[in-house]
Amino acid sequence: DDHFDIHACVKSELRKNLNIRCVLIDEAQFLKKAHVEQLCRITDDLDIPVLAYGIRSDYMAEPFEGSMYLLAWADSIIELKTICHCGKKATMNLRIDEEGRPVCSGEQVHIGGNDQYVATCRKHFKLGEIAHLPRVEV
Numbered sequence: 001d002d003h004f005d006i007h008a009c010v011k012s013e014l015r016k017n018l019n020i021r022c023v024l025i026d027e028a029q030f031l032k033k034a035h036v037e038q039l040c041r042i043t044d045d046l047d048i049p050v051l052a053y054g055i056r057s058d059y060m061a062e063p064f065e066g067s068m069y070l071l072a073w074a075d076s077i078i079e080l081k082t083i084c085h086c087g088k089k090a091t092m093n094l095r096i097d098e099e100g101r102p103v104c105s106g107e108q109v110h111i112g113g114n115d116q117y118v119a120t121c122r123k124h125f126k127l128g129e130i131a132h133l134p135r136v137e138v
Contacts, residue, residue: 008038028053032065055067058093089121
């Protein structure tokens with residue numbers, strides 16, 4: 001929710017005498033600038049650490065709003081590395097359709113459907129190439 005106030009929510013929980021030791025955010029790329037500002041206030045004003053996890057950019061190599069501000073304002077950043085099928089560091093997210101073809105246009109966020117995301121290095125992102133691994137039936 002674009003209008004959800006994370007800082008106000010945490011303050012409300014603190015007024016209930018809850019002992020909040022940390023705020024964890026998953027899929028942080030979907031945050032808005034205002035949310036990231038609120039997270040900074042939680043850290044700076046309430047002395048509560050915030051840990052946020054997410055990806056930097058979308059399938060068109062465009063930064064997500066939340067990621068952009070988190071990267072700019074974070075006190076520290078720990079990168080969790082992913083490996084491309086070629087063995088190089090994967091820094092891009094390639095969207096592929098149900099037939100394994102790269103998707104190069106559309107909405108930044110796609111919910112539902114049969115599209116998948118594959119982490120690739122920049123070279124294979126530009127080429128639109130993914131490894132075709134054999135399927136294993138279990």
